[in-house]
Amino acid sequence: MAAVRVMRGHFDVERVRADFPVLARQVNGRPLAYLDNAASAQQPAAVIDAVAGYARAHHANVHRGVHTLSQEATALYEAAREKARRFINAASTTEIIFLRGTTEAVNLVAQAHGRPRLKPGDEILVSWLEHHSNIVPWQMLCGQTGAVLRVVPIDRRGVVDFDRYLAMLGPRTRIVALAHVSNALGTVLPIRAFLDAARERGIATLVDGAQAVPHLAVDVQALGCDFYAFSGHKMYGPTGIGVLYGRERTLEAMTPWQGGGDMILSVSFDGTTYNHLPHRFEAGTPNIAGAIGLGAAIDYLKAIGMERIGHHEQELLAYATARLADIPGLAFVGTAPEKSSLMSFTIEGVHPHDLGTVLDSEGVAVRTGHHCAMPVMEYFGVPATTRASFGLYNTRAEIDALREALLHAIRMLR
Amino acid sequence: MDLADLYRDVIVDHNRRPRNFGRLAGAIHSAEGNNPLCGDKLHVFLEMKDDIIRDISFEGTGCAISTASASLMSEAVKGRSRAQVADLFGSVHRMLTRHDAETDADLGKLAALAGVREFPMRVKCASLCWHTLNAALAGSAAPVTTE
Numbered sequence: 001m002a003a004v005r006v007m008r009g010h011f012d013v014e015r016v017r018a019d020f021p022v023l024a025r026q027v028n029g030r031p032l033a034y035l036d037n038a039a040s041a042q043q044p045a046a047v048i049d050a051v052a053g054y055a056r057a058h059h060a061n062v063h064r065g066v067h068t069l070s071q072e073a074t075a076l077y078e079a080a081r082e083k084a085r086r087f088i089n090a091a092s093t094t095e096i097i098f099l100r101g102t103t104e105a106v107n108l109v110a111q112a113h114g115r116p117r118l119k120p121g122d123e124i125l126v127s128w129l130e131h132h133s134n135i136v137p138w139q140m141l142c143g144q145t146g147a148v149l150r151v152v153p154i155d156r157r158g159v160v161d162f163d164r165y166l167a168m169l170g171p172r173t174r175i176v177a178l179a180h181v182s183n184a185l186g187t188v189l190p191i192r193a194f195l196d197a198a199r200e201r202g203i204a205t206l207v208d209g210a211q212a213v214p215h216l217a218v219d220v221q222a223l224g225c226d227f228y229a230f231s232g233h234k235m236y237g238p239t240g241i242g243v244l245y246g247r248e249r250t251l252e253a254m255t256p257w258q259g260g261g262d263m264i265l266s267v268s269f270d271g272t273t274y275n276h277l278p279h280r281f282e283a284g285t286p287n288i289a290g291a292i293g294l295g296a297a298i299d300y301l302k303a304i305g306m307e308r309i310g311h312h313e314q315e316l317l318a319y320a321t322a323r324l325a326d327i328p329g330l331a332f333v334g335t336a337p338e339k340s341s342l343m344s345f346t347i348e349g350v351h352p353h354d355l356g357t358v359l360d361s362e363g364v365a366v367r368t369g370h371h372c373a374m375p376v377m378e379y380f381g382v383p384a385t386t387r388a389s390f391g392l393y394n395t396r397a398e399i400d401a402l403r404e405a406l407l408h409a410i411r412m413l414r
Numbered sequence: 415m416d417l418a419d420l421y422r423d424v425i426v427d428h429n430r431r432p433r434n435f436g437r438l439a440g441a442i443h444s445a446e447g448n449n450p451l452c453g454d455k456l457h458v459f460l461e462m463k464d465d466i467i468r469d470i471s472f473e474g475t476g477c478a479i480s481t482a483s484a485s486l487m488s489e490a491v492k493g494r495s496r497a498q499v500a501d502l503f504g505s506v507h508r509m510l511t512r513h514d515a516e517t518d519a520d521l522g523k524l525a526a527l528a529g530v531r532e533f534p535m536r537v538k539c540a541s542l543c544w545h546t547l548n549a550a551l552a553g554s555a556a557p558v559t560t561e
């Protein structure tokens with residue numbers, strides 16, 4: 001499998017771009033400017049090769065056979081788990097559960113942790129800026145248990161109101177579930193402070209880290225959360241693979257969610273003994289290739305360095321904010337003082353859907369719509385926004401292309 | 415793919431100055447349509463005389479394609495019977511979805527929407543108003559959606 005070279009010296013974006021085969025292609029006769037990284041980021045050759053290399057030489061089911069391929073597949077799969085453990089500094093690989101992604105992780109926690117524990121009148125706290133995947137599983141859990149979902153407000157900048165949060169933490173609060181970084185607004189929560197306050201009161205905590213791990217170094221032990229969830233495809237890995245970190249003593253106290261193969265030690269019609277962590281929560285044949293690809297994505301990010309990536313992206317954000325600010329009728333949606341590298345905006349007189357089409361005709365890929373955060377749209381009183389989200393391979397030239405395409409759309413449609 | 419074919423002058427004009435926009439005071443039929451993908455919302459109001467659409471208006475937020483389509487539709491169906499509207503919708507639908515189809519001669523200004531078929535993601539934008547109109551004619555209370 002491709003060796004990963006460690007990047008030294010300054011951040012060389014052209015070298016980074018050369019690692020991503022798709023960036024060489026044209027879209028509608030123009031060079032692709034891929035600015036939809038918050039939806040799904042592109043994959044470097046190291047990830048593509050790791051997945052293909054596994055299929056070519058090592059594929060077999062894991063944890064099941066004594067033959068060579070099965071041992072190799074198991075070793076690769078478990079090595080990816082160890083990479084994920086180090087990536088977020090979990091104490092042990094028993095705390096790393098491979099799942100389909102963030103959505104599945106939140107559902108698992110709701111059903112395996114929440115459902116047996118919650119009583120009518122108990123409270124679950126989320127914020128107003130959550131992605132639907134950190135809202136709907138809790139609404140379903142409330143329907144099943146009689147618990148109540150409470151929502152911490154945000155302000156016009158898209159900052160979650162910490163004082164209100166403290167006031168809302170009450171004797172019935174059982175679970176706090178918060179995004180580390182908002183996908184619709186870019187807001188970075190001071191998550192430590194939120195988690196500290198919950199932990200002091202003995203409340204279980206889940207962090208939706210889907211938009212955080214591609215941009216900043218995460219240390220789950222320093223954060224002190226019970227659960228931390230993220231998806232491979234937002235951090236330059238494959239789709240269909242993600243991680244739920246769960247603190248060991250919290251996981252130990254949970255019953256399994258799905259039953260099947262791999263999650264058992266022994267099965268008989270007199271009774272079944274469940275497997276140890278983390279396998280207890282990985283029923284059935286897992287996404288082996290996906291986990292290996294995720295491991296390769298982690299290696300790739302580490303070789304460049306999260307700090308360096310964050311620095312490059314923050315520069316892009318500052319540049320883009322300045323370049324777009326003077327576009328007539330453009331209003332940023334989400335202006336928190338601490339933001340990750342994305343910008344949501346509206347343009348007076350031009351609907352986001354039309355913008356998306358015009359931009360695409362010029363090779364610029366952005367996301368338009370509600371970004372699976374309809375409460376955020378409701379709060380800002382807009383049906384949809386246009387979102388440009390930057391990753392480690394984006395350039396100032398691409399932001400210039402975005403600006404030109406926006407001006408073109410305005411001339412054409414307003 | 416040619417943007418100028420999608421955003422023809424007629425479309426841009428009807429988006430800037432939608433005709434029959436607003437709430438019809440004497441409306442006896444109305445229906446709501448949603449496109450959950452882009453958050454578009456449309457409300458169609460009808461004043462019927464027997465089988466004929468005597469007056470029509472619409473309200474809502476949407477992209478240029480959905481606004482222009484609703485505006486063009488409102489002009490096209492005024493004074494027509496239910497059966498004529500059904501025929502017209504058939505022609506519009508063929509134009510929006512069938513690459514081989516000749517654009518029907520009776521479409522008039524609605525033919526400006528022919529470029530939409532090159533943009534499959536946008537067909538729903540153009541057809542939302544027609545589905546909403548059908549719901550209003552059928553007197554259906556549940557909002558229609560494109561999904």
Ligand SMILES: Cc1ncc(COP(=O)(O)O)c(C=O)c1O
Nearest residue numbers: 101102103131133183210211231
């Ligand atoms: C903040 C946030 N949470 C959760 C998700 C859901 O992730 P996935 O679709 O990979 O399960 C996303 C992305 O769609 C997201 O941006």
